[in-house]
Amino acid sequence: MLAIGIDLGGTNLRWCVVDGSGEIRHRGRRPSPKPVPQVVAALREAVAECREHFPEVAGVGLAVAGTVTEESVSSVNLDWQEVPLARELALGDLPVIVENDMNAGAYGEMRFGGGRGLQNLIFLTVSTGIGAGIIVGGRIYRGANGLAGEVGHTVVDLNGLLCGCGRRGCIEALASRTAIERDIFGEIRGGRSSVITGLVDPDSGLITSGHLAQALQEQDPVVTDVLERAAYHLGIFTGSLVNVLDTECVVYGGGLIEACGEFMLPIIRETAYRHLIRPVSPDKLPILEAALGDNATVIGSAMLASVERLGNGS
Ligand SMILES: [Zn+2]
Numbered sequence: 001m002l003a004i005g006i007d008l009g010g011t012n013l014r015w016c017v018v019d020g021s022g023e024i025r026h027r028g029r030r031p032s033p034k035p036v037p038q039v040v041a042a043l044r045e046a047v048a049e050c051r052e053h054f055p056e057v058a059g060v061g062l063a064v065a066g067t068v069t070e071e072s073v074s075s076v077n078l079d080w081q082e083v084p085l086a087r088e089l090a091l092g093d094l095p096v097i098v099e100n101d102m103n104a105g106a107y108g109e110m111r112f113g114g115g116r117g118l119q120n121l122i123f124l125t126v127s128t129g130i131g132a133g134i135i136v137g138g139r140i141y142r143g144a145n146g147l148a149g150e151v152g153h154t155v156v157d158l159n160g161l162l163c164g165c166g167r168r169g170c171i172e173a174l175a176s177r178t179a180i181e182r183d184i185f186g187e188i189r190g191g192r193s194s195v196i197t198g199l200v201d202p203d204s205g206l207i208t209s210g211h212l213a214q215a216l217q218e219q220d221p222v223v224t225d226v227l228e229r230a231a232y233h234l235g236i237f238t239g240s241l242v243n244v245l246d247t248e249c250v251v252y253g254g255g256l257i258e259a260c261g262e263f264m265l266p267i268i269r270e271t272a273y274r275h276l277i278r279p280v281s282p283d284k285l286p287i288l289e290a291a292l293g294d295n296a297t298v299i300g301s302a303m304l305a306s307v308e309r310l311g312n313g314s
Contacts, residue, residue, distance in 0.1 A: 003060070004050045028050075095305065107301075114290055124151070127256070129152045130152040175237070231263075251291075
């Protein structure tokens with residue numbers, strides 16, 4: 001069965017046609033518009049384009065970076081509040097499933113990625129924020145209000161740095177890309193020298209994942225220290241989540257882990273295992289890098305649409 005998977009992010013709109021074995025058969029992308037009528041028009045165009053290539057597609061899975069309830073979508077990234085997206089899209093005969101993007105990514109990793117064959121997993125991404133998708137018993141765990149997985153403001157250090165939410169030591173304030181960038185520039189301003197100074201484009205002032213990977217390769221002491229500290233905090237955070245959910249597997253996604261996972265994941269693992277209430281042997285609780293990379297969300301969305309169409313629920 002073929003289905004369309006769409007990822008509507010704050011920056012990019014990506015779409016794919018995915019077959020029943022998780023293979024992408026067709027794909028496209030464009031920058032995301034934000035006003036609802038333009039988003040709806042762009043989504044309809046994307047669906048029409050997919051149906052031109054594959055008229056037999058069975059449904060559409062649409063992942064959005066935001067809070068998704070049965071009726072509506074609210075998204076800070078898109079500046080949306082309670083938009084009835086599925087109803088506005090109204091694709092006639094083609095069923096549409098709307099899902100939170102982290103949940104869709106978690107579902108994709110469970111079906112065809114690092115968690116293949118497992119029923120209980122946590123999918124985490126480290127980006128400008130830190131988010132999670134949670135699978136319990138093979139199904140997405142949404143919580144009572146569709147808010148499950150909002151893990152970014154989990155406090156891991158009461159004496160830690162101030163977070164945007166007003167509390168101290170949230171994981172986002174300690175280990176997100178934004179925090180890592182802030183810490184590296186802080187060290188440089190404090191007088192330490194780093195190869196980052198020569199790598200960053202002075203116009204944008206942004207440190208990319210590629211810059212971090214290169215700095216690690218050159219054994220830059222500032223980047224090594226900052227990423228080590230971030231990974232340590234992610235380890236405590238991962239251990240706490242596993243203690244709550246008794247999960248079988250933790251999958252880390254996002255560009256930072258893709259670029260620097262070889263350095264960060266061993267520290268995350270070692271710290272997480274030490275913080276488990278009940279010791280688990282590492283082979284019983286793999287902590288892995290996402291196997292589907294940034295395709296996890298579109299593949300997961302398409303799979304959710306197929307499953308819904310087959311009447312198995314999700
Ligand atoms: Zn916070």
